Amino acid sequence: MKVTELYIQEYNQFKDFRLDLTYPEGHPKAGQALEKVCFIGQSGTGKTSLIEILKETLLVIANQSFISYSILEDVTIPATTSFENSRIDITNHETHISFDNKLQVKFYGYEEENEAIDGEKSFFMTFIGLDYNMVNFLIDEFKVLFYPSNIELLKAEKLSKDKNKTSINKNLLDFSKYDLQSSWSTINEAIIKDRELEIKKSLELSKLLQNPNISQKEVFKARDEFLAWRELSPNPIIDLANNFLNKILNRFNLKVKTELDFEKTEDIETIKIQTKQGKDIPFEGLSTGTKQVILTALPLYGLKPEKSIILFDEPERSLYPDIQAEIVNFYTSMAKDSQFFFATHSPLVASSFEPWEIVELKFNDEGYVYQELYYDKKKGRHVDNYTINPQYLTWTGILQKVFDLDQEGNDLRNKQLVRIATLESQLKHNHLSLEEKKVKFEEYKKLATLLNWELK
Amino acid sequence: MRKIDKSTILSKVYKAWEEALENNHQNHPKYNSSAFEFYKDIVMNLYHCQNGLCAYTEKAILLNGFEQDKWSEEGRYINSIPFHFGELEHFDESLKENKAWLWDNLLMVESKINRKKSTKTVDTILKPDSPEYDPYKLLAYNHEEHIFYPNPTLDENQIKRIKEMIDILGVNYVKDWRKQYILERTKAIEFGLEPEPVKEYVTAYEMTLRNLNL
Numbered sequence: 001m002k003v004t005e006l007y008i009q010e011y012n013q014f015k016d017f018r019l020d021l022t023y024p025e026g027h028p029k030a031g032q033a034l035e036k037v038c039f040i041g042q043s044g045t046g047k048t049s050l051i052e053i054l055k056e057t058l059l060v061i062a063n064q065s066f067i068s069y070s071i072l073e074d075v076t077i078p079a080t081t082s083f084e085n086s087r088i089d090i091t092n093h094e095t096h097i098s099f100d101n102k103l104q105v106k107f108y109g110y111e112e113e114n115e116a117i118d119g120e121k122s123f124f125m126t127f128i129g130l131d132y133n134m135v136n137f138l139i140d141e142f143k144v145l146f147y148p149s150n151i152e153l154l155k156a157e158k159l160s161k162d163k164n165k166t167s168i169n170k171n172l173l174d175f176s177k178y179d180l181q182s183s184w185s186t187i188n189e190a191i192i193k194d195r196e197l198e199i200k201k202s203l204e205l206s207k208l209l210q211n212p213n214i215s216q217k218e219v220f221k222a223r224d225e226f227l228a229w230r231e232l233s234p235n236p237i238i239d240l241a242n243n244f245l246n247k248i249l250n251r252f253n254l255k256v257k258t259e260l261d262f263e264k265t266e267d268i269e270t271i272k273i274q275t276k277q278g279k280d281i282p283f284e285g286l287s288t289g290t291k292q293v294i295l296t297a298l299p300l301y302g303l304k305p306e307k308s309i310i311l312f313d314e315p316e317r318s319l320y321p322d323i324q325a326e327i328v329n330f331y332t333s334m335a336k337d338s339q340f341f342f343a344t345h346s347p348l349v350a351s352s353f354e355p356w357e358i359v360e361l362k363f364n365d366e367g368y369v370y371q372e373l374y375y376d377k378k379k380g381r382h383v384d385n386y387t388i389n390p391q392y393l394t395w396t397g398i399l400q401k402v403f404d405l406d407q408e409g410n411d412l413r414n415k416q417l418v419r420i421a422t423l424e425s426q427l428k429h430n431h432l433s434l435e436e437k438k439v440k441f442e443e444y445k446k447l448a449t450l451l452n453w454e455l456k
Numbered sequence: 457m458r459k460i461d462k463s464t465i466l467s468k469v470y471k472a473w474e475e476a477l478e479n480n481h482q483n484h485p486k487y488n489s490s491a492f493e494f495y496k497d498i499v500m501n502l503y504h505c506q507n508g509l510c511a512y513t514e515k516a517i518l519l520n521g522f523e524q525d526k527w528s529e530e531g532r533y534i535n536s537i538p539f540h541f542g543e544l545e546h547f548d549e550s551l552k553e554n555k556a557w558l559w560d561n562l563l564m565v566e567s568k569i570n571r572k573k574s575t576k577t578v579d580t581i582l583k584p585d586s587p588e589y590d591p592y593k594l595l596a597y598n599h600e601e602h603i604f605y606p607n608p609t610l611d612e613n614q615i616k617r618i619k620e621m622i623d624i625l626g627v628n629y630v631k632d633w634r635k636q637y638i639l640e641r642t643k644a645i646e647f648g649l650e651p652e653p654v655k656e657y658v659t660a661y662e663m664t665l666r667n668l669n670l
Contacts, residue, residue: 400632406568406629406630407629407632408632411572411623414603414623414628414629414631415619415623417601417603417628417631418603418604418605418606418619418622418623418628419605419619421596421598421601421603421605422605422606422608422615422619424598425596425598425605425608426608429608429609453601454600
């Protein structure tokens, strides 16, 4: 289930704000919901607000207590929800959200007499176009994953040590509330089960070997059985390592440890990281960026979400540019038929998107936010009318055309460009003595290297 | 940075007022930006003299031209200023204190350029409205990187002064846009097509044509 349109009547800097989240005319997927969306814009334009509005509205929709077969007719129902920890209060403003399965949900503000009780707020919502299949899907399968920009890694580690596992909402994984590291072991049952089974099988094998009356034939048979079991039931950690995490971890000279050496109970529940050379690295010893990649990827890998909505605020956090340029493809490869929303300040992250997948927010003269269009409105929303494509641009091009940076470099660069142009011209045209020419040429070559000035 | 001729006076009431102050060696009223009585008159008169371009970069800052342009018979601007990206710039910032409304010291420039220049001390060697100013004598243009630099045939001291002023006025601030704008046209010529008319970056375009013998 993917979002095709979001409408906000009036909320803070948003007024009569409508986002078309479908592929434009002329696109092979024209009219279908965008598979990934990237919010960009100056601080304060509301990128995080949009992510949180999506989170809050989807949370209500994914909360099965609201969904019942009795609301199949297009009726408006009163509902309550608790928004204690949320920045966004959806009960305060009218919001519409439409999906690619023709479902539309409208939220309306609460009325005075229907005021909040005990931190719970009442509001009205209308489901339009709901059917039995959708109700079943919403209750059983629909998932929303939310990664805030401030994932508290340190807190996560502490919680994990305390073995304080937070219970997980079946439909919404809000990682601003859950502890990423401990939640992963809850999520990834497959790996844990496999590890437990491997330990069990190893113990059986070892018991057999301890029997002094066993024949060599029986030893070989038991060993072959163990190897056959391992071959028939592939180790999920190897899949995780080879097909997902190692692609990124190798950049940090790291890899997922695939062999199981069982020392402590926790070893079963967590994955271990090694250097490429095979030296174990304790989780605490990993860099912030590495931890972030591992901890955000694990729930995606463990849950294998399908037809889900995944929200990421600032995925670039603590990551080096080369990883930033790949992180979107890395995450999106881990969830089938799902819709991703990212909010970012990074031109490298933005470079992973098609032009229609970018939502650039700007302030108008009245202080309200609008979406800057990358096509001529008069000509229409057709792929041929787009004038910006982040996937075609250089990094500098993205900074200048998408992120509106005027200059290609520091102010001092322009000053030095004037200096080198002067030198070049003097070398070409002036009647300098051979000695003067040699001196100027040395200066020219040195400056050309510093400026990355192409010698033509 | 092209030469600007400010001799066309549409804002006659303002100009008479300014001349009277100057003749009597009086201080000007304090600079209060758009709150000033003749602000609109000055801005629109300058835009006329500058063809709606930034005085230093030649980027278009009055996008929709002069369609709404209206002056009274006595010489007052009687419409609101059309949408523009410019700011009223005091070439010599030190004159702002007592000569805030001196016609000779005022220009329209893109707001970013104005902020970048700020209160830096200027050298009149590059003053676009000065009678001695001639871009073709003082400047040269590198048509590959699209930057202005001092004419290399000048003496070292002049070269140094001009280099400094190119930086202070932000003449090369728009180089990447200028490059695109000019290349679209020189490429058209190269392919035997008629280039679109040149409205912005006129000096850079002209110098590029000269460099390429087009």
